Each structure stands twice: as C-alpha cells, then as structure tokens.
Amino acid sequence: MEHTQSFRFFNRGPSPAVRLVFFSLLSLLLLFVDARYQYLESARSTLSVLFQPLQRLVSAPGSLWHGADAFLTLQSNLVRENEELRQRHGTDAVKLQQLQSLQAENQNLRQLLAVQQRADYSMQLAEIAYIERDIFKRKLFLDKGAQANVQAGQVVMDDSGVVGQVTRVYPWLSEVTLITDKDHAVPVQVLRTGLRSIVFGSGDTSELALRYMPVSADIQPGDTLVTSGIDGTYPPGLPVAQVSRIERDPAYPFARVQCTPVAGVSKQRQLLILSGLPKLPERPEAAPETVAEKPKKIRQKKP
Amino acid sequence: MSAPLPKNQEFLLPASNLFIAMSLLAALLLNWLPWQGVWLALRPDFVALVALYWCIHKPYRVGIGLAWLVGILADVDNASLFGQHALAYSVLAFGGIVLHRRVQMFDLRQQTLQVFPVLLLAYAVYAAVHWQLHGYVAWEYFFGSAVSALLWAPLSVLLQAMRRPRAEAEL
Numbered sequence: 001m002e003h004t005q006s007f008r009f010f011n012r013g014p015s016p017a018v019r020l021v022f023f024s025l026l027s028l029l030l031l032f033v034d035a036r037y038q039y040l041e042s043a044r045s046t047l048s049v050l051f052q053p054l055q056r057l058v059s060a061p062g063s064l065w066h067g068a069d070a071f072l073t074l075q076s077n078l079v080r081e082n083e084e085l086r087q088r089h090g091t092d093a094v095k096l097q098q099l100q101s102l103q104a105e106n107q108n109l110r111q112l113l114a115v116q117q118r119a120d121y122s123m124q125l126a127e128i129a130y131i132e133r134d135i136f137k138r139k140l141f142l143d144k145g146a147q148a149n150v151q152a153g154q155v156v157m158d159d160s161g162v163v164g165q166v167t168r169v170y171p172w173l174s175e176v177t178l179i180t181d182k183d184h185a186v187p188v189q190v191l192r193t194g195l196r197s198i199v200f201g202s203g204d205t206s207e208l209a210l211r212y213m214p215v216s217a218d219i220q221p222g223d224t225l226v227t228s229g230i231d232g233t234y235p236p237g238l239p240v241a242q243v244s245r246i247e248r249d250p251a252y253p254f255a256r257v258q259c260t261p262v263a264g265v266s267k268q269r270q271l272l273i274l275s276g277l278p279k280l281p282e283r284p285e286a287a288p289e290t291v292a293e294k295p296k297k298i299r300q301k302k303p
Numbered sequence: 304m305s306a307p308l309p310k311n312q313e314f315l316l317p318a319s320n321l322f323i324a325m326s327l328l329a330a331l332l333l334n335w336l337p338w339q340g341v342w343l344a345l346r347p348d349f350v351a352l353v354a355l356y357w358c359i360h361k362p363y364r365v366g367i368g369l370a371w372l373v374g375i376l377a378d379v380d381n382a383s384l385f386g387q388h389a390l391a392y393s394v395l396a397f398g399g400i401v402l403h404r405r406v407q408m409f410d411l412r413q414q415t416l417q418v419f420p421v422l423l424l425a426y427a428v429y430a431a432v433h434w435q436l437h438g439y440v441a442w443e444y445f446f447g448s449a450v451s452a453l454l455w456a457p458l459s460v461l462l463q464a465m466r467r468p469r470a471e472a473e474l
Binding site (some may be wrong): 051203 | 321332335336337339368371376379384385386387389390393394396432435436438439441
C-alpha cells in the first residue's frame with residue numbers, strides 16, 4: 001500500500017481510508033450489539049447521568065420562559081379561568097356523587113358474582129423533562145426514573161387517556177414511547193360493539209391507524225377505542241383513541257380506519273405512570289407435544 | 304464577498320486542544336436545545352459542521368477518531384442506537400480530510416457548495432442506518448443538511464475570528 005503513495009516525510013499513522021474502514025466497522029459492530037442485545041444499556045445510562053446537568057442547563061432558558069409566562073398572567077384571564085373552573089367543579093361534583101353510588105352498586109354486584117376485584121392502580125405523577133429530539137421518533141422523557149421505582153413496560157397516561165409506555169429507565173429519567181410512534185401497537189376494543197383489534201401509531205402526532213379491519217366490520221366514525229387488557233400490559237378499559245375516518249374500498253380486503261388519540265399526546269406537561277398492575281396468571285403451555293409428553297413422564301416416575 | 308479574505312496571508316493562532324474540545328462541546332449543546340416541530344426538521348447539525356470545520360482546517364489534528372468519539376456522545380443523548388451518529392460522522396470526517404486542500408482553495412461561498420455533498424452523504428448514512436433498522440425514512444430529515452450547508456460560511460467566519468490574535472497592536 002505504501003508503494004503506491006508518494007514518499008512521506010512524516011509518519012502520520014494509517015491513511016484516512018484505513019481509519020474510515022476501522023471506525024466504520026467499529027460503529028457497525030456497536031450498532032449490531034445495541035440493536036440485538038441489551039449489553040450497552042448500562043453504559044448508556046451512566047453516560048446519560050454524566051450529561052444530565054448539561055442538558056438541564058440547555059433546556060433552562062425554555063423552562064424559565066415557561067415559568068415567566070405562567071407568572072405574568074393577566075388578572076382578567078385568572079378571573080375568567082376561575083369562573084370556568086368553579087362551574088366545572090359544580091357539574092363534576094354532581095357527576096361524582098352519581099359515580100360514587102354507581103361504584104358502590106357495582107362493587108356489590110361484583111362481590112355477588114364473585115368476580116375477581118379489579119384493583120385500583122396506584123399512579124405516580126411525573127413531569128415531562130425533554131421531548132424527542134430525533135425527527136424519526138415519537139418519544140419523550142419523564143423526570144422519574146429507577147429511583148422512583150419506574151419500570152420499563154409501565155403504562156403512561158394523562159387525565160383523558162393512554163399516552164404511551166415506558167420503554168427505557170435511567171436512574172432519574174424514563175423514556176416513554178408514545179402510542180403514535182410508528183413501531184408501537186396497542187390492543188384495543190371498540191367500546192360500542194366490543195370488537196377487538198390493534199391500533200398502530202403512524203409517526204404523526206395526531207393520527208393512529210386501525211389495521212386489518214375487515215371491510216364489513218361494524219365500526220363507525222366517532223366510535224371510542226378502549227384498551228382490551230388482553231395483552232396483560234395495558235389494563236382494560238382505558239380510553240385510547242376515537243375513530244375519525246373510515247374508507248371502505250371493496251377492492252381491498254381491509255378497511256382503512258384512521259383514529260385520533262384521545263390523550264393530548266403532545267400537549268401535556270404532567271403525566272401519570274400506572275404501577276402495580278394486576279399480574280395475569282401464567283399462560284399455560286398448550287403446545288400439543290407437551291400434552292403428549294406429560295403422560296410419559298408420569299409413567300416414568302411411577303416405577 | 305466582493306473582496307475575498309486574504310486567507311493565505313492571514314495569521315491564525317495555533318488551535319489549542321482545549322479550543323477544539325470546547326467548540327465541539329458547544330456544538331453538542333446547541334444540538335441538545337429543545338427543537339420542536341418545523342424547527343426539528345430544519346435543525347442544522349452543529350456537531351457535524353464543527354467537526355467538518357476542524358477536519359478541513361486541521362486534518363492532522365482532528366481526524367476520524369475524534370469525529371467517531373463525538374458521534375458516540377451524540378448517540379448517548381439522542382436515544383438513537385450506539386454507533387449511528389458515530390458512523391455518519393466518521394464518513395463526514397473522511398470526506399473533510401480527503402477534500403481539505405481543495406475546499407481551502409475556494410472562498411466561503413464556493414466552499415458551501417463543496418461542503419454540501421459531504422454533509423448530505425453523512426445525513427444519508429444516518430438515514431440509511433435508520434431505514435435498515437426501522438424500514439422507513441422521514442424525508443424532511445434531509446432539509447437539515449441544506450440548512451447545515453448554509454450555516455457553513457457564518458460558522459467558518461466565527462471560528463476563524465476566534466482563532467485570530469487579539470488586535471492590541473493596532474491601537
């Protein structure tokens with residue numbers, strides 16, 4: 001290789017091309033390891049702890065602006081808002097009374113039916129620390145992490161519906177993948193008919209898609225989708241989305257169903273992390289081989 | 304730029320390691336600003352620009368290794384996979400080092416045109432890795448490379464000015 005190049009007075013180490021190949025291979029190796037295995041998560045979390053003060057510093061002007069904005073509110077706005085809140089409080093109080101009586105009645109009925117009680121989920125309030133900085137991803141970071149017992153897989157919601165799921169936990173931060181992320185799916189049920197399906201993110205903040213829905217399926221614009229609870233990750237009955245548009249083209253086997261998320265996926269500052277979800281019983285191993293093997297084992301044990 | 308700067312005659316202080324490191328850190332901080340919405344699509348990659356500047360002006364000091372290291376730091380923050388930025392920045396640094404004599408011959412406006420394809424290539428590498436892993440690419444992402452190329456001239460003027468000795472003697 002050296003012969004082909006002109007004579008060098010100074011030894012500068014390997015040529016740029018060699019270095020490029022070396023570092024590209026190193027990057028590709030890292031990419032492969034990071035995409036397939038979990039080995040690098042600890043390195044990532046320690047490095048992120050080192051960088052966190054700097055990130056706080058960078059986002060400080062923005063949060064200062066928010067603070068100043070909240071502080072300098074017009075008095076008339078406050079009065080108006082207070083009035084609205086008072087009215088809403090009145091109506092809500094009435095509804096709450098009804099709800100309480102309904103809850104009591106429901107509990108009685110459930111006890112009568114000896115149905116397993118659905119536990120109240122304990123919730124944790126967390127504030128959004130950063131939003132995603134990568135255009136490809138719908139992710140955000142909350143300010144509670146492993147120190148506050150947040151675990152990957154927990155469901156994140158706001159006051160109106162499901163927002164997403166915790167996918168990565170750092171010591172003082174947790175990463176939430178929004179339901180609008182392209183790689184994210186939520187098992188849902190149409191509230192009106194009980195029809196089950198899966199809703200996928202579209203990569204856009206205000207759109208979800210219900211795929212593989214037959215053209216003849218009973219679904220209408222305005223239908224509410226709630227979580228079905230079948231996966232064991234999402235508790236049942238949380239509102240997820242509302243059907244906004246349906247295209248039924250008989251040329252295709254599936255209808256195109258577009259939905260809008262119920263939760264203000266990109267509007268909230270505080271979110272709730274659900275924890276302590278009831279564990280579903282273990283799935284039985286129902287493969288035919290195991291069934292066939294079991295009697296043999298018993299026979300072997302007997303003698 | 305009617306009167307191009309007499310670049311070859313210009314006397315510049317030797318760039319200290321500290322200055323190079325601080326400029327790269329400042330670029331990382333700029334990338335960490337909370338960009339949103341349209342601005343996220345138009346966000347120039349400051350780290351890529353600063354790394355390219357040093358690769359073109361100090362090709363024997365700042366090389367592919369440093370660019371790769373900075374890429375790893377960018378990967379930690381960005382919730383991307385380890386090595387994604389590092390790969391893109393390695394390619395970028397290689398382009399800068401190969402083209403450094405040629406780019407330095409031109410004035411800043413022409414340099415912008417020379418630098419743009421290199422930046423575009425680095426962006427394409429990043430997008431290609433993403434496409435390979437996730438199966439789709441957001442095309443708005445490539446606007447960032449054009450914005451970055453437009454920022455090349457102001458950034459070069461700024462860094463060049465910071466490397467010039469203080470003009471106490473003129474007073």
